[in-house]
Amino acid sequence: MPIDFELSPGSKVSLEHYHRIAREQMRPISRKYDLEEHTLPTEWVDFWWKEGRKGPQDKAAFENDGFVTVCLQAEELCWGDAGLYLRMPTPALGGSAVSAAGTKEQRSKFMSAFREEGGHPIWGAMAITEPNAGSDSAAIETTADFDEATGEYVLNGTKIFCTAGEGAATVDGGFVVVWATIDKSAGRGGIKSFVVPANTPGMELIGCEKKLGIRASDTATLRFEDCRVPAENLLGSSEVKKKDPKKTGDKGFKGAMATFDASRPIVAAMATGIGRAALDFLKEELERQGIEIRYDAAPRELTAIERDVIEMEAELRAARLLTWRAAWMMNSGKPNNLEASMAKAKAGLAVTKITQKAVQLLGPVGYSKKLLVEKWMRDAKINDIYEGTQQINQLIVARRILDYPSAMLR
Numbered sequence: 001m002p003i004d005f006e007l008s009p010g011s012k013v014s015l016e017h018y019h020r021i022a023r024e025q026m027r028p029i030s031r032k033y034d035l036e037e038h039t040l041p042t043e044w045v046d047f048w049w050k051e052g053r054k055g056p057q058d059k060a061a062f063e064n065d066g067f068v069t070v071c072l073q074a075e076e077l078c079w080g081d082a083g084l085y086l087r088m089p090t091p092a093l094g095g096s097a098v099s100a101a102g103t104k105e106q107r108s109k110f111m112s113a114f115r116e117e118g119g120h121p122i123w124g125a126m127a128i129t130e131p132n133a134g135s136d137s138a139a140i141e142t143t144a145d146f147d148e149a150t151g152e153y154v155l156n157g158t159k160i161f162c163t164a165g166e167g168a169a170t171v172d173g174g175f176v177v178v179w180a181t182i183d184k185s186a187g188r189g190g191i192k193s194f195v196v197p198a199n200t201p202g203m204e205l206i207g208c209e210k211k212l213g214i215r216a217s218d219t220a221t222l223r224f225e226d227c228r229v230p231a232e233n234l235l236g237s238s239e240v241k242k243k244d245p246k247k248t249g250d251k252g253f254k255g256a257m258a259t260f261d262a263s264r265p266i267v268a269a270m271a272t273g274i275g276r277a278a279l280d281f282l283k284e285e286l287e288r289q290g291i292e293i294r295y296d297a298a299p300r301e302l303t304a305i306e307r308d309v310i311e312m313e314a315e316l317r318a319a320r321l322l323t324w325r326a327a328w329m330m331n332s333g334k335p336n337n338l339e340a341s342m343a344k345a346k347a348g349l350a351v352t353k354i355t356q357k358a359v360q361l362l363g364p365v366g367y368s369k370k371l372l373v374e375k376w377m378r379d380a381k382i383n384d385i386y387e388g389t390q391q392i393n394q395l396i397v398a399r400r401i402l403d404y405p406s407a408m409l410r
Contacts, residue, residue: 011065011072014055018073021052022080027372030081033216034375038208041087041216048088049121067262067331071269071323078273079280082379083216085270090114092164094124096266097177097193097259101235110195113173122198125168126259127159127178127222135392137179137257138188142224144180146231146238153194153234155180155202155227161209161386165220169205174198176222183240190240193259195233202227213378264340264387265326268347271383272320275351278358278376279312285362305361312354319347338400345393348384355380 007015025047033041055073077085091098091114098110113122133139142157155178159165168174176196183190196203206221231238283293286305293309294302302310322343329336355377359366366373384390399409 007068007072008065011069014069015072015076017055018076019079022077025052026077026080026084030084030372031369031375033081033083033087035215037210037215038218041084044084045087045089045121052088053090065331067265068324068327071265071327074266074269075273075276075320075323078270079277080273081216082270082274083214086163086214086217087167089121089123089167091124092168093126093259093263094164094168094175094177094195096262097126097235098124098195100258100262101193102195106195106232106235110175119173120171121167122171122173123164123167124174125162125164125176125220127162127165127176129161130157130159135389138191140179140181140191142178142180143184144178144182144192144194146182147228150228151231152228153180153182153231155194155196155224155229157224158206159222159224162220162222163386164218165222166205166208166218169196169198169203169220169222171198176203177235178224182238186240192238193235194229195235196224196227196229200227200229212381213375214382258337260387261335261337261340262330264344264393265323265330265336267383267387268319268323268326268340268343271347271351271380272316272323274376274380274383275312275316275319275347275354278355278373278380279309279316281371281373282312282358282361283309308357308361312357315350315354319343319350322346338397341388341393341396341400344387345390345397348390348393351380352384 025044029041029044033039033044074085077088086092091111095111095114098107102110110124113119114124128137128140130139130141132141140157142155142159144153144155146153157180159178162168162176165176168176175198178194178196179191180194181190182192202225204223204225206223209219209221211217211219286293286309291305293306295310297306299307322339326336326339326343329339355373358373359377362371362373365371368374388396395409398404399406402409
């Protein structure tokens with residue numbers, strides 16, 4: 001089945017729906033919650049829970065385009081505000097982990113609350129990063145010891161940089177997916193993921209980070225002290241495979257890592273949305289000043305500004321097409337580990353360049369807080385860092401292309 005770059009009618013309806021939300025609901029409060037970090041954007045949260053998450057009533061189109069529509073949503077809403085997008089009540093990264101590694105019963109159990117009408121807003125989050133374990137997820141020190149007497153796992157450790165962690169850990173109905181090792185001697189083979197429902201005894205919210213960008217989002221530190229969860233909250237198999245120098249890992253760790261194959265295209269789409277916000281505004285401002293971009297002119301005849309804008313547009317389109325490709329493969333049930341990392345690496349780099357160039361071309365006013373352009377530049381950089389840094393994703397791409405195990409290419 002060939003990939004089709006033409007959006008279906010249903011996806012076009014979705015795009016228009018989410019762009020309208022971004023323009024009318026998010027942009028007007030964007031600066032407010034950038035300045036008021038750690039303040040819950042109540043009006044946005046309530047709107048999304050009651051109205052926004054319903055989306056266009058075209059279920060058939062969503063079933064056909066599925067994950068591509070998810071990425072379209074991410075791009076449009078991050079055109080509005082990336083921080084608010086990360087703060088909206090959704091299963092988010094925690095839901096991606098449950099979908100990627102959980103059973104049908106687990107998906108039904110932990111995700112059903114997000115599909116129900118009414119109720120109060122709830123969040124899902126993922127807890128991977130630790131003070132001593134960042135890009136190298138295999139270095140995780142948080143432990144999960146099995147208590148045979150009770151049939152529970154007991155979690156101990158500290159997690160940092162948990163997106164949506166505050167809401168997921170403290171609001172009933174939400175959950176945090178925690179990565180922990182059940183056998184340190186097994187290395188990657190001992191790392192498993194566990195669903196910890198909000199307000200589980202032993203899970204404590206320590207605080208939220210003060211950040212450069214995406215300041216409307218809650219990025220939490222969570223501590224786990226003798227935090228007990230039932231065995232059925234383990235995602236995937238409890239089997240532990242010992243280290244094997246000839247292998248790159250076991251199915252359990254790979255199953256947990258498969259979460260990134262779903263989340264990285266979404267992050268790439270987020271980056272594309274931020275980049276498009278900056279580029280759209282720049283082009284509008286240039287047009288207002290009477291500066292025309294001559295797309296049909298020979299390269300030697302273009303001004304420096306024209307060359308910059310055309311290059312920015314090319315970078316943005318390349319990132320979007322890589323993102324759609326990775327999303328389409330996910331939607332089609334095809335392995336997309338390589339493509340997901342390519343999209344994430346390209347989009348993170350592209351949005352950083354695009355937003356910085358937009359600030360530069362607009363001069364002092366672009367650097368000031370009179371415009372949102374400087375905010376978009378701050379919001380952009382995180383897309384080059386989380387869900388795997390630029391360097392890590394380039395490593396993954398190289399390993400997949402060269403067919404090298406991690407031990408051979410670092």
